[in-house]
Amino acid sequence: MTTSGPSLGGPGLGGPRVRDPRLDFFRGVAMLIIFIAHVPNNPWNEYIPARFGWSDATEMFVFCSGFAAAIAFGGTFAKAGFGYGTTRIGYRVWQIYVAHVAMFFFIAALVTAGSMALEGDYIEQLNLGWFLANPAEGLVGLFTLTYVPNYFDILPMYIGALVLIPVIVALSRIHPWAGITFSAALYAANSLYGWGLPAEPFSDREWFFNPLAWQLLFFTGFGLSMGWIAAPAISRPLLWLAGGFVVLSLPVAHWGTAQHFEVLRDLRESIWFWQEKTDFGLLRYAHFLALAYLAVALVKGREHRLLEAWARPIVTVGRNSLPIFLLSMGLARVGGMVLDELGRSVATLALVHLAGIAILIGFAYWCTLLKRQPWRKREAEHAARRAAERERAAARYQQAGVAPAE
CATH class of the missing domain: 1.20.5 (Single alpha-helices involved in coiled-coils or other helix-helix interfaces)
Structure with missing residues (x-):
């Protein structure tokens, strides 16, 4: 996220790219937070970053995915041509689509088995009753992405962003800023006209993550990685500005604080549109950029520390983000079932979370072994x-x- 340090030159600029440990480290952190955030009825959720600011692990995931997509596909567009680059994007879209469908069936089977074997109604926890009662319509909706339950919404949003890559790359050949300008214009048009994609055939609900809005963050990471845009240099005034914005947003964003003060409650209500998650309110964007700037400043000159033994498990998780994400979504439901049976004491919460994180890290190392x-x-x-x-x-x-x- 800054032009200094290894690997941040554009993929088509020539010379080998050294893998940036910051990308994998922060993507790994996001994956572990996403696991914790999806464990049902989880007191630990009160302490994840989403409770203390307008942006959360989703923003980390989407930004890092955009940055990584430029590394993975940018070189193909530059060296092999637009056609081959588009073909690779199409293949990746197919992979994510298959992963989305497979994850749905796996978790649907998991919660159905849990509802049969245990006392909890885990099917209704994920609002899957309609799908099981209407399998014909449900299957058509699932495969056409017109049925996207809330728990299964981030991969379809990622597909939407990937589909736009050839458009953005083609425009960038006119001028490096043309693609990013189109992304910003698409975001503005969506905010103005309220475009959205239907999430279920029996209501007016839309996809929880609107790709027409979230693509702005995806292509911010993509554009930085490609070298189309440059992050501002680290400077004291900008550090104060970013830090001040993050600190001042905390009492408004943190409901535990805001609920005790009428002025903060009123302020939260008045700015709700600007921090709304479905259409990626601009306050979320500004908050993430401020946090990213502070994180880059903190790590600057210490990037090598992220390659040391203490960080290696997190980096390994980040390098296997898709399989880790798929496993974590199912593992989170299992963790919720275990906590329902054992109770949510300090000890059982620690046991479930630490065991889940250990399983994810172990799975990441196994995926790395298979890649080799x-x-x-x-x-x-x-x-x-x-x-x-x-x-x-x-x-x-x-x-x-x-x-x-x-």
Whole structure:
């Protein structure tokens, strides 16, 4: 998020890119917070960042996803051409779409089993009763993304942002700022006209995360990573401005404080539109940018610390964000069921959360192992041994003056 440090040059600028540890670290932090935030009836939710400011882990996830998308796909557009870049985006959209559908069925089966085996009505907790009662309409809605229950809404929003990448890249070839200008104009038009996508066929509810609005944050990260826009340099006035904005927003954003003061309650109500989540109110955008600026300033010159042993588990989680997200959404429901059975004491809350985080970290390391394809090394070693054995056998036959057997 700043032009200093490794890896922040645009993908098409030439030269190898060093992976920026800040990206993976903060994406890993977001993944762990998202897990905690989705455990039902969870007292720990009162202490996640979302309770103390207008932005939360969702903003971290979307911004980092945009930044990572530029790293993953920007080079293809620049080096292989627009057609191949668009093809890669299409393939990624297909992967996310399949992941969304698979996650829905997995969690639907999970909560159905939980409702059958335990006392809680976990189906209604996720408002899935209509789907099970109307499977024909539900399946059509699920596969056409016109049925998007609240718990399953972030991946469709991500798909919406990915679909816009070829448009933004094409415009950026006219001028580096043209794509970002289009993104801002689309956000403004959505705010003005209230565009939205239907979330269910039996009501007027829209997608909880409107991609026409959230794409602004996605392409802020994308544009920074591509080098189309540059983050402001670290300076004392901007640090004071960002820090002051974050501190002054806290008593209004924190309901535990605001509920005790009428003036704060009235202020919250008057600015609700500007911090509303579905259409990504501008206060959320400003709050995230201020926090990001402070985080970059804090880490500046210390990026190497994020590669040390204490940070490695979080970085590993960040490098496997999609599978970790999919697992965490199911794991959060299991955690809620366990807490319903054991009770929500200090000990059981700590047990469920720490066990869940440990499972996510372990799964991240397992995903990393699979990415490295360690069996390839074993296969190569086996092939080398067989070749060496054949060479030794051929040498023995040659010494004996006998032709080797076929």
